[in-house]
Amino acid sequence: MNHLVRSRWYLSTALLLILSLAFYSAFSPIGYADDLQQKKEQLQNVQKSIEEKKKQLNDIRREKADLQNQLAIIQQNLVQSQEQLNKAQKQLSKLEASIKIKSEELDAAQKRLNDENEIFKKRVVAMYKSGPMGYVGVLLDSNNFLDFLSRYEIMKRLIKYDKDLISQITMQKEDIARQKQELIKQRNEVASVKNAIERRKKEISIQLASRSGILRKLNMQEQTYKSQIEDLSNESEQLTAIIKKLQEQAAQRKNAVRFAGGKLGWPVPGVYDITDPFGPRYHPILKVERMHTGIDIGTSYGSTVVASADGRVIYAGWFGGYGNAVVIDHGDGISTLYGHNSSLLVKEGDMVKRGQAIAKSGSTGLSTGPHLHFEVRKDGVPVNPMDWLK
Ligand SMILES: [Zn+2]
Known part of the structure; x- marks a missing residue:
């Protein structure tokens, strides 16, 4: 509610009250006390609800x-998992290659x-075919012993060369096969790590969704709750x-106080x-624009x-968002309010003098730190205290 609407609302409420009070006082003089008590109880209940x-x-x-903290951590985990997943995928691709x-x-x-x-077999077969006795034939066919020796040596070397080459290639092949097996093992390990990360990522995503x-x-x-508090x-x-109106009316009936005039202390x-x-502001606790x-x-x-x-003193006690509050009626429609006190030094009905100690400041009610919330009201409507203070 903005200031203007609120002021207008106050005025119409006040008018209605004055009318109903006039009616009340005409027909039921004892009704004041009962009504006041009832309204006070109602106020207490509302204030209790607000507190709750x-x-x-x-x-x-x-x-x-x-x-929100949990969510931040979960999101961090998610980012981390994705990074691990990317790394595993890269490793996997490298291993596959x-x-x-x-x-x-x-x-x-x-x-x-x-x-x-194939070459070895062919060579051996050719050697066997070159004579009825194969190798022996080749050897015995030699013209002299020297020739025999050299033929024998060449053959021996030829066979040895073939055999060496084959065993060398066999070894090479075995070595490559071993390396391939090792790579496959590594790939399987990385793949299972990747699967684990993927599962974890999925779990984190589910956590994230449920937390959100x-x-x-x-x-x-x-x-x-915010709107309920607003309503209350x-x-x-x-x-x-x-209450204010009832109390003011009651005060006027007995020894009514009169405002001395001049500035307030x-x-x-x-x-x-x-x-x-004083004025409209963003409320630090309710997080809404409200009239201060x-x-x-x-x-x-x-x-x-x-x-x-x-x-x-027309009010001394707990007053919802105002915490421990004192309201003083100065007469002639002027009242002051002192909110958020840690303790009160006066009670309802007390007559007080200007400058008299009435409370110790604090941070009770809707308050974020020790301070005095000070109000001046003219006919129940809050006015800027700076215009009234000395
Ligand atoms: Zn305030």
Whole structure:
């Protein structure tokens, strides 16, 4: 609600109240006390509900923060898994390429072996065919012993050469086969690692999806609580106005206080740090644009809060978002409010003097740190305290 709408709302509510009060006072003079008591109880209940909702909202915010941390970690894990997966895939591709090369080498070695075997066999067969007695025939066919020796040597060397070559190729082939086997083993290992990473990535994705779902739900709950608190705060404000009017009416019947006139006294002597001025602002806790109905004076815990003018205490106690609050009626439609106190030094009905200690400052209610929330109201409508303070 913006300031103008709220002001207009206050005025129409006030008008309605005055009318109904006039009716009430005409026909039921005892009704005031009962009605006041009833409204006060109602206000207490609303304030209790606000406190509960605030607690629930805080729980949800904590849960949300937890979840967001978890999500950040999960997302980090996901990125890490993807990186590991890419690395494994690269390794796998490299191994596949090496295996392919080794297979080709193996095929070539096998072919060479086959060729050499073929040549060896042919040579042996040719030698057997060259005489009825084969090798022996070749040897015995020699013309002399020297010739025999040299033929024998050549043959021996030829056979040895063939045999060496074949065994060399065989060894080579075995070596290549071993290397290929080793590569296949490595590839299988990398593939199983890759599968494990893929499974983990899938699990992480499922975690991410479920956590995101919970976060969405929490966000919705948070919104619900926020709007419930808003509704309750509005209700509280309405009740405040009603009580105010009833009390003002009651005060006028007995020894009504009269405003002395002039400027109001500064509520925290010696502390002049205004941390938040009067006017519309972004609420630091409710996270919505709201009218700031007073000024915030930054204090330490336990600073002495004093009455701005002579008057009667018309409220002293817990007041929802205001925490421990004091409301003083100064007469002639002027009242002041002192919120977020750590302790109160006056009670309802007390008559107080300007400058009299009424509370110790604190951070109760909807507050993020020790300060005094100070309001001035004219006929129940919040006005800028700076226009009234000395
Ligand atoms: Zn304030």
